[in-house]
Amino acid sequence: MKKLYQSKLLLVLLAAFMLLVTACNNEEGSTAEKEGKKDDLLSIDDFASAKKADGEIIDGGTLTYGLVSDTPFEGTLNFNFYQGTYDDEVISWFDESILDADENYMYTQDGAATFEVSEDKKTFTFTIRDNVNWHDGKPVTAEDWAFAFEVLGDPDYPGTRFAEASNVQGFEDYRSGKADSISGLKIIDDKTLQITFVEANPSLLASGIWTHPLPKHIFGDMKVADMESSPEIREHPIGFGPFKVDSIVPGESVVYKKNEDYWRGEPKLDEVILKVVNPSVVTKSLQDGDVDIAVYPTDQYKDNVKALSNVDFLGKIDLAYTYIGFKLGKWQDNKNVMDPNMKMSDVNLRKAMAHAVNNQDVGEQFYDGLRWAGTTVIPPSHPAFHDDSNPGLEYDPEQSKKILDENGYKDTNGDGLREDKNGNELVINFASMSGGDIAEPLANYYIQKWKEVGLNVKLVDGRLLEFNSFYDRLEADDKAIDIFQGAWGVGSDVDPTGLWGSAAAFNYTRWTNEESDQLLAEGISEKAFDEQYRSEVYEKWQKLMTEEIPAFPTLYRSELTAVNKRVANWDVKPGTKLFNDRSQLGVTAEKPEVAGQ
Template identity: 45%
Template structure:
């Protein structure tokens, strides 16, 4: 499934939309700032502006190379990141975007998706939905085998659900879609050792019954199986959850049933994939694929030399990348948005849910509203990112054309409005130092967590710090530094009390349902925001009535308005993502509606094209 992920990238591009979208159709392939801008070297530059609307028209979605694919070609992929990949190479346990990109070549869903992110019968399994929309029947196609030759069984998909709902599961994907499976809550609470809503008929067939009919089933159903025979069986006590998560079976020697299988892993650094000769769709075009972690600062030079065949291009290197004659730039709008998150509470282990804390520094929504109005996102997009970032107005990105509310302006840059809101909240500069105190007259200093991810991240963070200083809010980076990817991830998951606000990016996945990101029991809800109205709208957005697109659109417009009023997060920018592809690459597309599949991607000559 296209899962919702948090991209811990301070506006750093990884191979997100492209490989995620393609994997879900099993094709080509789913972040955060003193006050004086000049003194702090904010780094806003004078550059030639690029109109993103024009840019999107100029950039193709599919490579233009139509030459024949050579036999036994080899491809090198750059995984653009300043940090090693974690190596949790199993969909149930993974929460890292980099690991997801590693899995794209060997992991696969049973169900495929179309250009509207709805499940189809083009994948390794077909489906039928019952008339009441509460039961789905899956049938695995012939010759769908794990890389070790064992057949992929219906019980392997059951195993994914048994892991996701297990009382000891500590991952991020036990959400409303999973808990909607009939009998799952009782299983999750340890009251039974069986999930009553999943019936394995035989090795090829199973049914999944849901408590409530929901359109989320058609775009968010989990259809990624887990090889029970390979990693061991938790349900029998053969292994524990902890043992699986540390096992070489998923960290060093993972298996899938995709077009390529893992031949060798250098942990955190690289993966060599070999052709899966028995892939169910047919023989893959490439003999091998080599993926390696590439620093954002060196990706353009490596593309120039032909040392990698494709990689995401950070927007701050767009001007350099577009000069390269040996590559083609593909571009599209990501189903992501960058945002500033406000720490409003904590995760309650006993209740297993998010809980608001009125003593948190960011508990006054007028202050949150003011901070959003204070951010000059248009200047950030134009000056730091060459026009390839545009101001975000809501928490549902434009990629969801049917549900994004383009008529709601959100909270546009308006420093005077920000000052008015702060004064209304009682936050005044009592001592005349240029910074406001709280409504109780106490010092008001916010700590801001941001992470590494390209040379523009620090100027981006400091620019926002300056924006907030301009309206009288004092903000400082946590520990006066940017955090490394994995370190930043752990900082938020640990509910670190030193973090008042943070900057990151949501990857929203294939489903406009927001429960997995903002739900009361969502593990990825790092703001810990909850409200009864939020609960009500999230439930309505996935109800049986929401099969009516007009009704669902109205619900999500109301939800977007609620988020703009309550501001648990302040969306900052939507992104145009760039991918550089060597001119020898054939049969590659970033269009989710394309008919090209990953196993068809190949090269038209033995060696990469090198720039002159």
């Protein structure tokens, strides 16, 4: 699982920025409410997912990838340690999962390792291909893979990925110090690793296995506490992917050279340059050919598509959603602990805040239909499990006011703002990230909508928070934060435990619920290999989340990628052959096409 974050940036075009400012300052309602829906909304179905060659692919060449962000990448460049989505993008050019997945997110036999599954579905035997080598020429071994689990389970491990290994037999005993080894790991030979799990569950076949070896010949003598900050991760990381890291400007750019020894075959490109591109200049960077590929802000698309005559746009439904979360406790002793004295502990206050905002309006007016109102916290990217019969907490300001009135939140001094149940001033502190033109007006939109029902909501510190600071403060359970606007990448496996489980570090609300934990456990039980049963379990869970509302989804989202016309063999759809194999990526000309030429 990944932070997003979002996390994949809240961005918008200037016209929408001005529109939203107008809407936010309008006490009588938003533009969408007054004028009705747009009649020219876009759909993700309008876009292809792959860019094939428009001509003959040349030998070699350099391609530039734009990492669209208003903040530097953190630089923790190893799958076992990274936290943010930007580092993930950097890592994905030089390292990869040892297992491939198909378009349905199920593991296949096409990756760097193949596997067999026991009859009881608890024991997997993996065989790493003989030609899979680290960038320094050393073979990727079963011992490397087992070593990664040992690092995740070490008491000094500073990250959160241990949760994704907790189902391995003996892992929890090893992590707690009760055992000297992980009993569920058995090295058969240099290239064969057998992993036995505590429980058989359907998630094991869909990204439920930790698939990122760690080179023991590099890290084996290093203290786990020192690994994350080591030069071997920060300055010259290695993997076994199609490109090698050649040089790094911390937080700004990376130069990769092709890995001639790549196990799938020598890459077509000689070099890839990744550089951070601010969302405010991404359009110009694409027009001028400064970058060949960039995830493009959906909210800038309509105004700029004609000016970007030198690129093609690809699209997919994003495996992510944005949400408003309520702080309900703290992280203590590796678990979430609720505090009944927290300001947002009243479920009725949380429901009233959800009913007060019009997310469909936001999606239509500021994303032209490429984002749309969320209903449940299992998004439609997983249609077998998303409950489309659950309307969520729909926009209904009158219902919001009624809930507040009935539960003692009343304006007792006539200033238009409600006090708490005891008649004391009620100020709700809202944390939201910076990230392009839309970030501030979008936060103000929500603040204004809450004000319209009488709630006094203010930005934490009176400003938007930079990406890294935002997540640092959420993780630390900063008492200055009452509610926050976050985002979550659901990953290929639908299992929501990584965000909403009682022991999930990414559960920044710190909400815990016994019924929720039971349903989440049933959703990954052996019985859940039956898809219908699993769907019914998650339907109950989504209903519970709507009732308890530790958070509510704001927008489901599409993702657009701008690709220069010279680029060949780039596919944004997960699970496809080109998505899994970047060695096929190439260009049809030495230089990028430039708009207007």
